[in-house]
Amino acid sequence: MLDFKVKVPFFDATQLYSANKAELDGVIQKVLSDGAYINGPEVGQFANQLADYLNINQVIPCGNGTDALCLALMALGLNHGDEVIVPTFNFIAAAEAVSFLGLTPVFADVSPEDFNITAKNIEEKITTRTKAVIVVHLFGAAADMDPIMALANKHQIFVIEDVAQALGSEYNGEKLGTFGTIGCTSFFPTKNLACFGDGGAVFTRDQSLANKIKMLANHGQQKKYDHQYVGVNSRLDTLQAAILCHQLTQLEVNIDRKIALAQHYNEGLKSLNIDIPVKREYTKHSFNQYCILLKNSEQRDQLKAYLADHDIATMIYYSQPNHLQQAFSSLGYKVGDFPVAEDLCGKVLALPIAHLSIAQQDDIITHINAFCANA
Ligand SMILES: Cc1ncc(COP(=O)(O)O)c(C=O)c1O
Structure with missing residues:
Protein backbone atom coordinates (compact mmCIF):
# COMPACT_ATOMS: atom_id res chain seq x y z
CA MET A 1 0.00 0.00 0.00
CA ASP A 109 -12.22 -24.47 3.49
CA VAL A 110 -13.61 -22.26 0.71
CA SER A 111 -14.81 -22.49 -2.87
CA PRO A 112 -11.96 -22.67 -5.41
CA GLU A 113 -14.00 -20.52 -7.83
CA ASP A 114 -14.98 -17.46 -5.82
CA PHE A 115 -12.76 -17.96 -2.71
CA HIS A 246 -19.09 12.52 2.16
CA GLN A 247 -17.40 9.34 0.91
CA LEU A 248 -20.67 7.42 1.10
CA THR A 249 -22.14 9.74 -1.55
CA GLN A 250 -19.35 8.55 -3.89
CA LEU A 251 -19.56 4.84 -3.09
CA GLU A 252 -21.82 3.69 -5.95
CA VAL A 253 -19.83 5.68 -8.53
CA ASN A 254 -16.60 4.20 -7.20
CA ILE A 255 -17.99 0.66 -7.32
CA ASP A 256 -19.27 1.15 -10.88
CA ARG A 257 -15.82 2.42 -11.89
CA LYS A 258 -14.20 -0.70 -10.42
CA ILE A 259 -16.73 -2.96 -12.14
CA ALA A 260 -15.80 -1.32 -15.46
CA LEU A 261 -12.09 -1.75 -14.72
CA ALA A 262 -12.66 -5.39 -13.81
CA GLN A 263 -14.46 -5.94 -17.13
CA HIS A 264 -11.54 -4.35 -18.94
CA TYR A 265 -9.13 -6.70 -17.13
CA ASN A 266 -11.39 -9.64 -18.02
CA GLU A 267 -11.27 -8.70 -21.69
CA GLY A 268 -7.52 -8.15 -21.68
CA LEU A 269 -6.68 -11.38 -19.84
CA LYS A 270 -9.37 -13.81 -21.01
CA SER A 271 -7.31 -15.47 -23.74
CA LEU A 272 -4.41 -16.21 -21.38
CA ASN A 273 -3.84 -19.31 -19.32
CA ILE A 274 -4.84 -17.42 -16.17
CA ASP A 275 -8.02 -17.75 -14.09
CA ILE A 276 -9.91 -14.46 -13.91
CA PRO A 277 -12.67 -13.81 -11.32
CA VAL A 278 -15.72 -16.01 -11.79
CA LYS A 279 -18.99 -14.19 -12.41
CA ARG A 280 -21.86 -15.51 -10.26
CA GLU A 281 -25.32 -14.47 -11.41
CA TYR A 282 -26.46 -13.71 -7.84
CA THR A 283 -23.71 -11.22 -6.99
CA LYS A 284 -23.01 -7.63 -7.75
CA HIS A 285 -19.25 -7.85 -7.19
CA SER A 286 -17.68 -4.59 -5.98
CA PHE A 287 -14.09 -5.62 -6.82
CA ASN A 288 -12.45 -4.40 -3.67
CA GLN A 289 -9.71 -6.63 -5.06
CA TYR A 290 -9.25 -8.07 -8.55
CA CYS A 291 -7.50 -11.39 -8.00
CA ILE A 292 -6.21 -13.76 -10.66
CA LEU A 293 -4.97 -17.32 -10.25
CA LEU A 294 -1.75 -18.53 -11.87
CA LYS A 295 -0.85 -22.15 -12.61
CA ASN A 296 1.30 -22.56 -9.50
CA SER A 297 3.30 -20.57 -6.95
CA GLU A 298 6.42 -20.50 -9.11
CA GLN A 299 4.56 -18.88 -12.00
CA ARG A 300 2.73 -16.50 -9.63
CA ASP A 301 5.97 -15.35 -8.02
CA GLN A 302 7.58 -14.93 -11.45
CA LEU A 303 4.71 -12.78 -12.69
CA LYS A 304 4.80 -10.70 -9.52
CA ALA A 305 8.56 -10.13 -9.97
CA TYR A 306 8.15 -9.42 -13.70
CA LEU A 307 5.51 -6.76 -13.04
CA ALA A 308 7.63 -5.27 -10.25
CA ASP A 309 10.53 -5.01 -12.73
CA HIS A 310 8.16 -2.97 -14.90
CA ASP A 311 7.22 -0.74 -11.99
CA ILE A 312 3.82 -2.33 -11.36
CA ALA A 313 2.99 -3.28 -7.79
CA THR A 314 0.81 -6.29 -6.95
CA MET A 315 -0.18 -8.00 -3.70
CA ILE A 316 -0.65 -11.56 -2.53
CA TYR A 317 -3.92 -11.98 -0.67
CA TYR A 318 -3.23 -14.31 1.17
CA SER A 319 0.13 -16.01 1.25
CA GLN A 320 -0.82 -18.30 4.15
CA PRO A 321 -4.20 -19.60 5.26
CA ASN A 322 -5.26 -18.88 8.85
CA HIS A 323 -5.07 -22.52 9.97
CA LEU A 324 -1.31 -22.60 9.27
CA GLN A 325 -0.53 -19.33 11.05
CA GLN A 326 1.69 -19.72 14.08
CA ALA A 327 -0.84 -17.72 16.10
CA PHE A 328 -3.24 -20.68 15.83
CA SER A 329 -0.69 -23.48 16.20
CA SER A 330 -2.23 -24.56 19.52
CA LEU A 331 -5.36 -25.60 17.59
CA GLY A 332 -3.38 -28.42 15.96
CA TYR A 333 -4.12 -27.87 12.28
CA LYS A 334 -1.61 -29.08 9.70
CA VAL A 335 -0.71 -28.75 6.03
CA GLY A 336 -3.27 -30.61 3.94
CA ASP A 337 -6.24 -29.90 6.22
CA PHE A 338 -7.78 -27.37 3.80
CA PRO A 339 -6.47 -28.13 0.31
CA VAL A 340 -8.43 -25.46 -1.56
CA ALA A 341 -7.28 -22.61 0.68
CA GLU A 342 -3.70 -23.88 0.65
CA ASP A 343 -3.76 -24.14 -3.14
CA LEU A 344 -5.20 -20.62 -3.51
CA CYS A 345 -2.46 -19.16 -1.31
CA GLY A 346 0.10 -20.46 -3.78
CA LYS A 347 -1.63 -19.15 -6.90
CA VAL A 348 -3.44 -15.94 -6.09
CA LEU A 349 -2.28 -12.50 -7.17
CA ALA A 350 -4.15 -9.22 -6.69
CA LEU A 351 -3.71 -6.66 -9.46
CA PRO A 352 -4.09 -2.93 -8.80
CA ILE A 353 -7.67 -1.72 -9.28
CA ALA A 354 -8.51 1.19 -6.97
CA HIS A 355 -7.88 4.60 -8.55
CA LEU A 356 -6.38 3.01 -11.65
CA SER A 357 -6.39 4.96 -14.92
CA ILE A 358 -7.16 3.15 -18.18
CA ALA A 359 -3.62 3.93 -19.39
CA GLN A 360 -2.14 2.30 -16.27
CA GLN A 361 -4.45 -0.67 -16.69
CA ASP A 362 -3.55 -1.12 -20.34
CA ASP A 363 0.09 -1.07 -19.31
CA ILE A 364 -0.55 -3.86 -16.78
CA ILE A 365 -2.53 -5.93 -19.32
CA THR A 366 0.20 -5.52 -21.95
CA HIS A 367 2.87 -6.68 -19.51
CA ILE A 368 0.86 -9.70 -18.35
CA ASN A 369 0.30 -10.69 -21.99
CA ALA A 370 4.03 -10.32 -22.68
CA PHE A 371 4.85 -12.44 -19.62
CA CYS A 372 2.44 -15.18 -20.68
CA ALA A 373 3.77 -15.17 -24.25
CA ASN A 374 7.21 -16.06 -22.86
CA ALA A 375 6.06 -18.35 -20.03
C1 LIG B 1 -12.21 -9.27 5.61
C2 LIG B 1 -11.70 -8.32 6.67
N1 LIG B 1 -12.27 -8.33 7.87
C3 LIG B 1 -11.86 -7.51 8.85
C4 LIG B 1 -10.82 -6.63 8.65
C5 LIG B 1 -10.35 -5.80 9.79
O1 LIG B 1 -10.59 -4.43 9.60
P1 LIG B 1 -9.75 -3.33 10.39
O2 LIG B 1 -8.40 -3.25 9.77
O3 LIG B 1 -10.53 -2.08 10.23
O4 LIG B 1 -9.68 -3.75 11.82
C6 LIG B 1 -10.20 -6.58 7.40
C7 LIG B 1 -9.11 -5.62 7.18
O5 LIG B 1 -8.33 -5.65 6.29
C8 LIG B 1 -10.64 -7.46 6.38
O6 LIG B 1 -10.08 -7.46 5.17
Missing part, protein backbone atom coordinates in the same frame (compact mmCIF):
# COMPACT_ATOMS: atom_id res chain seq x y z
CA LEU A 2 2.89 2.36 0.60
CA ASP A 3 4.61 1.84 -2.75
CA PHE A 4 3.93 5.38 -3.96
CA LYS A 5 7.20 5.61 -5.86
CA VAL A 6 6.40 2.93 -8.41
CA LYS A 7 4.73 3.87 -11.70
CA VAL A 8 1.62 1.86 -10.88
CA PRO A 9 1.23 1.60 -7.10
CA PHE A 10 -1.02 -1.11 -5.73
CA PHE A 11 -3.01 1.49 -3.85
CA ASP A 12 -2.50 5.22 -3.59
CA ALA A 13 -4.26 6.52 -0.47
CA THR A 14 -3.58 10.17 -1.38
CA GLN A 15 -6.17 9.84 -4.15
CA LEU A 16 -8.89 9.37 -1.55
CA TYR A 17 -8.31 12.99 -0.63
CA SER A 18 -7.19 14.55 -3.91
CA ALA A 19 -10.23 13.26 -5.83
CA ASN A 20 -12.58 15.40 -3.67
CA LYS A 21 -10.21 17.85 -1.99
CA ALA A 22 -12.43 20.94 -1.91
CA GLU A 23 -15.48 19.20 -0.43
CA LEU A 24 -13.38 17.24 2.06
CA ASP A 25 -11.52 20.33 3.19
CA GLY A 26 -14.89 21.92 4.00
CA VAL A 27 -16.07 18.85 5.91
CA ILE A 28 -12.83 18.56 7.89
CA GLN A 29 -12.65 22.27 8.71
CA LYS A 30 -16.20 22.22 10.02
CA VAL A 31 -15.47 19.41 12.49
CA LEU A 32 -12.24 21.07 13.57
CA SER A 33 -14.00 24.37 14.26
CA ASP A 34 -17.06 22.81 15.92
CA GLY A 35 -14.85 21.02 18.44
CA ALA A 36 -17.14 17.98 18.99
CA TYR A 37 -14.35 15.54 18.23
CA ILE A 38 -15.92 12.62 20.07
CA ASN A 39 -19.54 11.59 19.39
CA GLY A 40 -20.27 14.75 17.41
CA PRO A 41 -23.50 14.96 15.37
CA GLU A 42 -21.75 13.61 12.25
CA VAL A 43 -21.41 10.19 13.91
CA GLY A 44 -25.19 9.76 14.18
CA GLN A 45 -25.67 11.33 10.77
CA PHE A 46 -23.29 8.81 9.21
CA ALA A 47 -24.98 5.90 11.01
CA ASN A 48 -28.35 6.99 9.59
CA GLN A 49 -26.93 7.52 6.10
CA LEU A 50 -25.31 4.08 6.07
CA ALA A 51 -28.48 2.46 7.45
CA ASP A 52 -30.47 4.00 4.56
CA TYR A 53 -27.88 2.86 2.05
CA LEU A 54 -27.91 -0.71 3.35
CA ASN A 55 -31.66 -0.71 3.94
CA ILE A 56 -31.21 -1.84 7.51
CA ASN A 57 -32.52 -0.14 10.63
CA GLN A 58 -29.53 -0.20 12.99
CA VAL A 59 -25.92 0.84 12.29
CA ILE A 60 -23.47 1.23 15.15
CA PRO A 61 -20.20 2.94 14.15
CA CYS A 62 -17.08 1.74 15.98
CA GLY A 63 -13.28 2.01 16.00
CA ASN A 64 -12.34 -0.44 13.23
CA GLY A 65 -13.42 -3.63 11.48
CA THR A 66 -11.73 -5.95 13.96
CA ASP A 67 -13.60 -4.26 16.83
CA ALA A 68 -16.80 -4.63 14.82
CA LEU A 69 -16.28 -8.41 14.73
CA CYS A 70 -15.44 -8.51 18.45
CA LEU A 71 -18.53 -6.45 19.33
CA ALA A 72 -20.74 -8.70 17.22
CA LEU A 73 -19.43 -11.82 18.98
CA MET A 74 -19.66 -10.19 22.41
CA ALA A 75 -23.29 -9.23 21.79
CA LEU A 76 -24.31 -12.80 20.98
CA GLY A 77 -23.62 -13.89 24.56
CA LEU A 78 -21.47 -16.88 23.65
CA ASN A 79 -19.62 -18.89 26.27
CA HIS A 80 -15.96 -19.80 26.64
CA GLY A 81 -15.11 -22.66 24.29
CA ASP A 82 -18.15 -22.25 22.04
CA GLU A 83 -17.19 -22.89 18.43
CA VAL A 84 -17.36 -20.30 15.68
CA ILE A 85 -16.72 -21.41 12.10
CA VAL A 86 -14.49 -19.10 10.05
CA PRO A 87 -13.00 -19.42 6.56
CA THR A 88 -9.28 -20.16 6.64
CA PHE A 89 -8.61 -18.29 3.37
CA ASN A 90 -9.02 -14.84 4.88
CA PHE A 91 -7.40 -11.94 6.66
CA ILE A 92 -6.76 -12.91 10.27
CA ALA A 93 -9.32 -10.54 11.85
CA ALA A 94 -12.29 -12.93 12.12
CA ALA A 95 -10.36 -15.81 13.67
CA GLU A 96 -8.49 -13.36 15.87
CA ALA A 97 -11.71 -11.84 17.24
CA VAL A 98 -13.08 -15.33 17.98
CA SER A 99 -9.90 -16.38 19.83
CA PHE A 100 -9.54 -13.09 21.64
CA LEU A 101 -12.95 -13.61 23.22
CA GLY A 102 -12.09 -17.10 24.47
CA LEU A 103 -14.18 -18.81 21.80
CA THR A 104 -12.80 -21.52 19.53
CA PRO A 105 -12.25 -20.72 15.86
CA VAL A 106 -13.09 -23.74 13.72
CA PHE A 107 -11.59 -23.28 10.30
CA ALA A 108 -13.37 -24.23 7.09
CA ASN A 116 -15.77 -17.78 -0.40
CA ILE A 117 -17.04 -20.16 2.26
CA THR A 118 -20.04 -22.26 1.14
CA ALA A 119 -22.90 -23.96 2.98
CA LYS A 120 -21.15 -27.28 2.32
CA ASN A 121 -17.85 -26.04 3.82
CA ILE A 122 -19.78 -24.88 6.89
CA GLU A 123 -21.87 -28.04 7.24
CA GLU A 124 -18.75 -30.21 7.37
CA LYS A 125 -17.61 -28.31 10.46
CA ILE A 126 -20.83 -28.10 12.46
CA THR A 127 -20.75 -29.85 15.85
CA THR A 128 -22.97 -29.64 18.92
CA ARG A 129 -20.72 -26.81 20.15
CA THR A 130 -21.08 -24.65 17.02
CA LYS A 131 -22.79 -21.38 17.88
CA ALA A 132 -21.96 -19.11 14.96
CA VAL A 133 -20.32 -18.78 11.58
CA ILE A 134 -18.52 -15.72 10.24
CA VAL A 135 -19.19 -15.45 6.52
CA VAL A 136 -16.52 -13.24 4.93
CA HIS A 137 -17.46 -11.90 1.50
CA LEU A 138 -13.94 -11.90 0.13
CA PHE A 139 -12.57 -9.39 -2.37
CA GLY A 140 -16.09 -7.98 -2.96
CA ALA A 141 -17.83 -11.17 -4.15
CA ALA A 142 -20.90 -12.46 -2.36
CA ALA A 143 -20.89 -15.83 -0.65
CA ASP A 144 -23.98 -17.82 -1.64
CA MET A 145 -26.22 -16.64 1.21
CA ASP A 146 -29.50 -18.54 0.62
CA PRO A 147 -28.07 -22.01 1.31
CA ILE A 148 -25.94 -20.60 4.13
CA MET A 149 -28.95 -19.01 5.85
CA ALA A 150 -31.02 -22.18 5.36
CA LEU A 151 -28.27 -24.26 6.99
CA ALA A 152 -27.82 -21.76 9.83
CA ASN A 153 -31.55 -21.71 10.52
CA LYS A 154 -31.69 -25.51 10.50
CA HIS A 155 -28.86 -25.76 13.06
CA GLN A 156 -29.84 -22.62 14.98
CA ILE A 157 -26.49 -20.93 14.59
CA PHE A 158 -25.84 -17.22 14.30
CA VAL A 159 -24.49 -15.78 11.04
CA ILE A 160 -22.11 -12.83 11.22
CA GLU A 161 -21.32 -11.34 7.81
CA ASP A 162 -17.98 -9.62 7.38
CA VAL A 163 -18.34 -7.11 4.53
CA ALA A 164 -15.05 -5.30 5.17
CA GLN A 165 -14.13 -6.08 1.55
CA ALA A 166 -17.65 -6.04 0.15
CA LEU A 167 -19.56 -2.99 1.35
CA GLY A 168 -21.92 -2.09 -1.48
CA SER A 169 -21.80 -5.55 -3.04
CA GLU A 170 -25.15 -7.28 -3.50
CA TYR A 171 -26.65 -10.74 -3.33
CA ASN A 172 -29.81 -11.09 -5.43
CA GLY A 173 -30.30 -7.33 -5.36
CA GLU A 174 -29.88 -6.85 -1.59
CA LYS A 175 -26.82 -5.35 0.07
CA LEU A 176 -24.43 -7.81 1.67
CA GLY A 177 -24.19 -7.62 5.44
CA THR A 178 -27.98 -7.54 5.84
CA PHE A 179 -28.72 -11.28 5.55
CA GLY A 180 -27.21 -12.64 8.75
CA THR A 181 -27.83 -11.82 12.40
CA ILE A 182 -25.16 -9.11 12.38
CA GLY A 183 -23.04 -7.44 9.68
CA CYS A 184 -19.60 -5.98 10.29
CA THR A 185 -17.39 -3.73 8.23
CA SER A 186 -14.17 -1.73 8.17
CA PHE A 187 -13.49 1.74 6.76
CA PHE A 188 -9.72 1.19 6.50
CA PRO A 189 -8.38 3.34 3.63
CA THR A 190 -8.21 0.45 1.12
CA LYS A 191 -11.85 -0.54 1.61
CA ASN A 192 -14.75 0.32 -0.72
CA LEU A 193 -15.96 2.94 1.74
CA ALA A 194 -12.84 4.41 3.25
CA CYS A 195 -11.95 6.97 5.88
CA PHE A 196 -8.59 8.62 6.53
CA GLY A 197 -7.58 6.34 9.36
CA ASP A 198 -9.36 3.57 11.23
CA GLY A 199 -13.09 3.08 11.39
CA GLY A 200 -15.70 0.36 11.40
CA ALA A 201 -19.38 -0.38 11.91
CA VAL A 202 -21.75 -3.11 13.02
CA PHE A 203 -25.28 -3.43 11.63
CA THR A 204 -28.32 -5.49 12.47
CA ARG A 205 -32.09 -5.59 12.12
CA ASP A 206 -32.43 -6.75 15.74
CA GLN A 207 -33.17 -3.76 17.96
CA SER A 208 -32.19 -5.44 21.24
CA LEU A 209 -28.88 -6.67 19.78
CA ALA A 210 -28.26 -3.15 18.45
CA ASN A 211 -28.87 -1.66 21.91
CA LYS A 212 -26.45 -4.13 23.44
CA ILE A 213 -23.77 -3.47 20.79
CA LYS A 214 -24.10 0.30 21.35
CA MET A 215 -23.53 -0.23 25.06
CA LEU A 216 -20.67 -2.70 24.57
CA ALA A 217 -18.87 -0.22 22.33
CA ASN A 218 -19.28 2.44 25.02
CA HIS A 219 -17.80 0.72 28.11
CA GLY A 220 -20.99 -1.28 28.58
CA GLN A 221 -22.97 1.82 29.58
CA GLN A 222 -26.12 3.46 28.28
CA LYS A 223 -26.24 6.13 30.96
CA LYS A 224 -22.95 7.75 31.96
CA TYR A 225 -21.19 5.78 34.74
CA ASP A 226 -23.92 3.13 34.85
CA HIS A 227 -22.12 0.10 33.42
CA GLN A 228 -24.32 -2.88 32.64
CA TYR A 229 -21.67 -4.92 30.78
CA VAL A 230 -17.91 -5.15 30.67
CA GLY A 231 -17.50 -3.39 27.35
CA VAL A 232 -14.78 -1.68 25.39
CA ASN A 233 -14.08 1.80 24.10
CA SER A 234 -14.62 1.57 20.37
CA ARG A 235 -15.71 4.81 18.74
CA LEU A 236 -15.67 6.24 15.25
CA ASP A 237 -14.11 9.72 15.56
CA THR A 238 -16.34 12.61 14.50
CA LEU A 239 -13.75 13.61 11.92
CA GLN A 240 -13.82 10.17 10.29
CA ALA A 241 -17.63 10.07 10.46
CA ALA A 242 -17.85 13.43 8.68
CA ILE A 243 -15.42 12.22 6.01
CA LEU A 244 -17.45 9.02 5.63
CA CYS A 245 -20.72 10.97 5.19
